[in-house]
Amino acid sequence: MSKKLVAFFSSSGETKEVAEWIVEATGADCFEIKPAEAYTEADLNYTDPDCRATAEMNDPDCRPELAAKVEDASAYDTVLLGFPIWFYAAPRVVNSFIEQTDLAGKKIIPFATSGMGGLKEAVEKLKAQYPELALEEGKCFEITAPEGEIKEWAITL
Numbered sequence: 001m002s003k004k005l006v007a008f009f010s011s012s013g014e015t016k017e018v019a020e021w022i023v024e025a026t027g028a029d030c031f032e033i034k035p036a037e038a039y040t041e042a043d044l045n046y047t048d049p050d051c052r053a054t055a056e057m058n059d060p061d062c063r064p065e066l067a068a069k070v071e072d073a074s075a076y077d078t079v080l081l082g083f084p085i086w087f088y089a090a091p092r093v094v095n096s097f098i099e100q101t102d103l104a105g106k107k108i109i110p111f112a113t114s115g116m117g118g119l120k121e122a123v124e125k126l127k128a129q130y131p132e133l134a135l136e137e138g139k140c141f142e143i144t145a146p147e148g149e150i151k152e153w154a155i156t157l
Contacts, residue, residue, distance in 0.1 A: 002077055002078050003029075003075055003076050003077055003078070004026055004027075004029070004076060004077075004078045004079070004157070005028060005029050005030075005031060005070070005073075005075075005076040005078070005079050005080070006019050006022050006023050006026070006028045006029070006030050006031070006079075006080045006082065007030075007031045007032075007033055007070065007079055007080070007081055007082070007097060007101075008030075008031075008032060008033060008081070008082030008083065009034070009082070009083045009084070009091055009093050009094055010032070010082075010083075010084065011039055011053075011084055011091070012084070014084065014113040015082050015083060015084050015112070016032070018111065018113055018141055018145070018150055019032075019082045019111075021147050021151050021154070022080060022082075022150065022151070022154040024151065025150075025151035025152075025154040025155050026080075026154050026155065026157065028080065029075075029076070031070050033083075033093060033094065033096075033097045034066065034067040034068065034093075035064040035065065035066065035067060035093045035096075036064070036065040036067045037064070037065070039053065040052075053086060053091070054087075056091070056092045056093075057086055057087045057089065057091070057092065059092075062092045062095075063092060063095055063096045063099065064092055064093045064096055065096070066093070066096050066097065066100060069100055069101065073101050073102045073103065073106075074102065076106060077106055077107065078106060078107045078108075078109065078157070079103060079106050079107070079108050079109070080109045080110075080111060080154075080157070081094070081097075081098075081108055081109070081110045081111070081138075082110070082111045082112065082113075083110075083112055083113075084112065084114065085113070085114035085116070085118040085119065085122055085140070088118045088121045088122060088125075089121070089122050089125050090110075090112075090122050090125070090126060094126075095129070098126075098130060098133070103133055104132070104133075105134075106133075106134065107134050107136060108133055108134055108135050108136065109136045109138050109157060110123055110126070110135065110138035111139050111140070111141065112138070112139075112140045112141070113140070113141050113142075113143050113145075114140055114141075114142070114143065115142065118140065119138055119139070119140035120137075120140075123135055123137065123138055
């Protein structure tokens with residue numbers, strides 16, 4: 001039997017809600033990816049070109065420190081990796097998670113929340129950065145996606 005982990009980063013709560021519904025539907029364990037320094041509203045103000053989120057995304061080497069790490073990643077064979085789409089990519093804190101978690105040999109199924117789509121491009125970028133990972137296609141949910149649609153997708157995994 002497959003042991004699953006839902007690991008997610010959520011900046012505004014939408015991705016967290018989707019992750020919780022996936023956990024309910026699958027019985028997977030749950031881990032919230034959090035930066036050591038939480039994002040403030042000002043950090044996420046994309047209309048400010050100097051906001052923290054924009055600065056991080058403009059720096060391909062940026063790896064925000066994590067508040068915590070997965071205790072024992074070897075316990076899982078599938079990781080559902082959730083995040084909001086930032087600038088058609090995964091937020092840099094997701095890179096921190098990937099690089100600090102032993103994901104070798106695990107099936108990784110990304111899911112994202114977005115008002116504009118963009119998971120395909122985000123996954124392509126992750127595959128280019130981490131060619132050794134078994135990244136699958138995944139699913140992007142509009143931020144208004146109903147709970148039933150998300151759970152229906154999750155139980156097929």
